[in-house]
Amino acid sequence: MPEISILMNCYNGAEYLKFAIDSIYAQTFKDWEIVFIDNQSTDGSAAIAKSYDDRLKYYRTPEFLPLGGARSFGLDFCKSKYLAFLDTDDIYLPEKLEEQYSFMEEKQLDLSYTGFQVMDEKGDLGKKYYPTGSGDFFAFLLIKYEINMQSVMLRNTAKIKFDPQFEYSPDAALFLDIAVDGKVGNLRDVLVQYRVVSNSLSAKTVALWGREARAGLDKLIKLYPGIEYKYPKEFSLARGRADYLSARYYMEAMNNRREAELLMRKNRQQSTKMHFFYLLSLLPSPLWNLVHRICSSIEIRQVK
Numbered sequence: 001m002p003e004i005s006i007l008m009n010c011y012n013g014a015e016y017l018k019f020a021i022d023s024i025y026a027q028t029f030k031d032w033e034i035v036f037i038d039n040q041s042t043d044g045s046a047a048i049a050k051s052y053d054d055r056l057k058y059y060r061t062p063e064f065l066p067l068g069g070a071r072s073f074g075l076d077f078c079k080s081k082y083l084a085f086l087d088t089d090d091i092y093l094p095e096k097l098e099e100q101y102s103f104m105e106e107k108q109l110d111l112s113y114t115g116f117q118v119m120d121e122k123g124d125l126g127k128k129y130y131p132t133g134s135g136d137f138f139a140f141l142l143i144k145y146e147i148n149m150q151s152v153m154l155r156n157t158a159k160i161k162f163d164p165q166f167e168y169s170p171d172a173a174l175f176l177d178i179a180v181d182g183k184v185g186n187l188r189d190v191l192v193q194y195r196v197v198s199n200s201l202s203a204k205t206v207a208l209w210g211r212e213a214r215a216g217l218d219k220l221i222k223l224y225p226g227i228e229y230k231y232p233k234e235f236s237l238a239r240g241r242a243d244y245l246s247a248r249y250y251m252e253a254m255n256n257r258r259e260a261e262l263l264m265r266k267n268r269q270q271s272t273k274m275h276f277f278y279l280l281s282l283l284p285s286p287l288w289n290l291v292h293r294i295c296s297s298i299e300i301r302q303v304k
Contacts, residue, residue: 004032004097005078005156006086009070013088014044016195019123021052023091029098032084033057037074040064045088068170071162083156085171089195090150091119096191100153103187110182111175114151115190121197131186138179142234145241147175150192154178163219168208173216180224206253210246214239240267240274247281251288257281260288 006024010017024034034056036049040063049058061073075083082104086092096114104112118126129148133140141147149171154160159178162170178184217238221228228235244267247260261281268278280288 001080002031002033003080004029004082004084004101004153005080006032006034006084007071007074007078008034008036008086008088009039009067009074010037010041010045010049010088011039011064011070012041012043012045014041014048016089017045017048020086020088020090021049021056023093024086025052025055026094027092027097028094029101032097033080035059035074035077037061037070039070066165066167068162068166069164071170072164075160075162078156080156083154083160085149085152087150089197091193091195092150093191093193095189099187099189099191103185104153104155107185108183109185110155110157111178111184112153112186113147114187114192116148116151116192116194117190118196119193121195123195125193126196128190130188130190133184133186137184138176139231139234141176141179142231142238145172145176147172148192148194150194163216166212166215168205169212169216172213173219176216176220177223180220180227206249210242210244210249213242213245217242237270240270243267244274244277247277248292251281251285252292255285257285257288260285 008020013020021034024032032055034052036056036058038046038049038058038060040061046058046060049056057077059074059077061070065073082101084097084100100112100114103109113131115128115130117128120126129146131146133144133146152171152175159182160174162174166173217235243263247263250256250260250263261278264274264278264281268275277288280291
């Protein structure tokens with residue numbers, strides 16, 4: 001087996017797919033395979049994937065699956081020592097696998113992640129994000145979840161399981177689970193380009209943000225009884241973040257200012273940012289939406 005299995009989940013990703021796959025073939029580290037999961041695509045994704053050599057293994061799901069289910073389906077075919085991920089509209093920089101593999105081997109890590117840079121639909125590059133976590137990574141990630149999925153590399157063990165019911169963020173629940181008692185590290189280098197596509201979020205997707213974040217926390221409490229008492233402040237802040245995400249759903253998708261205000265009111269003392277969004281929730285929802293649109297546009301602004 002190759003040293004690294006790279007899991008690619010695809011649903012109608014033909015537009016940027018070749019750029020993503022080519023970035024793997026351009027890696028300075030060569031001992032890898034691509035496990036390509038076609039989740040019932042109806043565009044040209046299958047033809048693009050099948051045009052590569054046998055280092056890309058193509059599999060098609062028997063039916064359309066939620067993201068967690070599609071990732072779980074793909075795991076059955078990933079047998080390498082390490083596991084990495086790349087979505088169909090993102091890009092690895094050439095040294096990504098080599099640097100991260102050496103880091104994992106040297107530190108004997110269970111999970112590592114790197115810095116990343118956002119880009120827009122045209123490939124114009126924007127802000128760079130550098131990881132800051134250290135020490136107790138579980139506590140840190142509860143407060144400030146900073147892991148970009150494309151930047152992750154895992155030691156491939158029996159513990160690697162995605163919740164098949166999660167449609168938006170099965171990754172965060174898994175990575176927090178690993179961080180409870182696993183060895184985690186990060187590389188400050190930017191090794192991934194992450195594409196932010198404007199106007200791509202449906203109301204259903206926004207609804208899942210807070211719901212799945214909260215479900216992930218409940219799952220951790222069930223798996224590790226008493227852990228919320230060991231990390232009371234961290235769990236409180238994590239639940240506050242989930243409430244903020246639900247407030248965004250009520251504001252942006254449902255135009256329900258009252259429900260958003262109630263969620264933000266109970267978390268307004270957590271931080272200056274949360275207090276600001278509580279105050280914003282007292283105003284008409286168009287102002288809330290305008291602030292978030294401005295924040296999103298800054299994320300994808302081209303660096304001159």
